[in-house]
Amino acid sequence: MEPRVHIITLGTPDLAAARRFYVEGLGWEPTMEVPGEIVFLRVGHGLLLGLWDADALERDIDPGAPPGRAAGPAAVTLAHNVGSDAAVAEVLAQAEAAGGTVLKQAQLGDVGFVHGYFADPVGFRWEVAHNPGLVFRADGSVSFVEAE
Amino acid sequence: MEPRVHIITLGTPDLAAARRFYVEGLGWEPTMEVPGEIVFLRVGHGLLLGLWDADALERDIDPGAPPGRAAGPAAVTLAHNVGSDAAVAEVLAQAEAAGGTVLKQAQLGDVGFVHGYFADPVGFRWEVAHNPGLVFRADGSVSFVEAE
Numbered sequence: 001m002e003p004r005v006h007i008i009t010l011g012t013p014d015l016a017a018a019r020r021f022y023v024e025g026l027g028w029e030p031t032m033e034v035p036g037e038i039v040f041l042r043v044g045h046g047l048l049l050g051l052w053d054a055d056a057l058e059r060d061i062d063p064g065a066p067p068g069r070a071a072g073p074a075a076v077t078l079a080h081n082v083g084s085d086a087a088v089a090e091v092l093a094q095a096e097a098a099g100g101t102v103l104k105q106a107q108l109g110d111v112g113f114v115h116g117y118f119a120d121p122v123g124f125r126w127e128v129a130h131n132p133g134l135v136f137r138a139d140g141s142v143s144f145v146e147a148e
Numbered sequence: 149m150e151p152r153v154h155i156i157t158l159g160t161p162d163l164a165a166a167r168r169f170y171v172e173g174l175g176w177e178p179t180m181e182v183p184g185e186i187v188f189l190r191v192g193h194g195l196l197l198g199l200w201d202a203d204a205l206e207r208d209i210d211p212g213a214p215p216g217r218a219a220g221p222a223a224v225t226l227a228h229n230v231g232s233d234a235a236v237a238e239v240l241a242q243a244e245a246a247g248g249t250v251l252k253q254a255q256l257g258d259v260g261f262v263h264g265y266f267a268d269p270v271g272f273r274w275e276v277a278h279n280p281g282l283v284f285r286a287d288g289s290v291s292f293v294e295a296e
Contacts, residue, residue: 003176005191008156008226010272017247021268025246028151043153045193078156098173120169124158
């Protein structure tokens with residue numbers, strides 16, 4: 001697993017309030033957004049900040065998660081992108097071998113690409129994903145592209 | 149405030165366990181570390197991941213924080229670096245104007261540089277710092293340098 005964070009996701013109980021702060025308040029330009037669902041902002045060279053409903057984030061990790069299980073500062077994940085579906089499972093296995101806990105095995109997610117989740121020993125959660133629709137370029141720019 | 153995250157800090161109740169996972173388990177090379185206190189790993193173009201004792205992190209925000217107030221996934225901050233001491237206060241004021249809450253006004257911290265903290269509307273905390281000893285270069289590399 002390369003030392004790389006691609007996305008910092010903040011799970012919020014009030015997406016509209018989060019959007020108001022970052023987009024309208026601070027003036028940051030969304031890289032991509034689905035109104036009412038998720039907002040992505042570029043926050044560095046090849047780095048995105050995602051604002052997402054906290055319950056939706058919890059359900060993406062565990063479909064059985066009860067509403068309100070994680071809200072506010074506790075609902076944080078770091079995302080690590082890889083280049084193939086096979087690499088998702090490989091990285092999850094490597095994380096487990098290193099002392100982590102796999103929370104969601106590599107699988108085709110509702111969002112249309114293969115991903116999984118693991119937790120490090122103190123509980124911080126990482127998504128490992130192969131998302132051909134999300135391109136990180138050498139110059140640091142990041143784009144969401146349409147699937148062919 | 150520019151849309152930029154420079155450091156992702158994970159507050160952990162067990163720094164040794166966190167270090168074992170990232171450094172020994174995953175094989176990530178520390179960019180800088182103070183044994184037993186803090187570990188910095190480069191996790192992207194101009195992006196660091198910091199592993200820090202959760203109670204120390206809480207006390208850096210609020211010296212009166214009781215031990216154990218935040219542990220595990222809840223203890224997360226994002227850091228934003230600026231180019232002057234004055235800019236720290238300016239960014240804190242801008243964040244407050246945008247709907248955030250200043251948790252620690254701009255001040256000379258124990259670590260030897262001016263910083264402050266604010267929380268966004270859902271409670272996610274950002275450190276704003278002017279740290280001349282931490283250099284982010286155009287090529288994406290990051291270095292800690294000695295003060296002159």
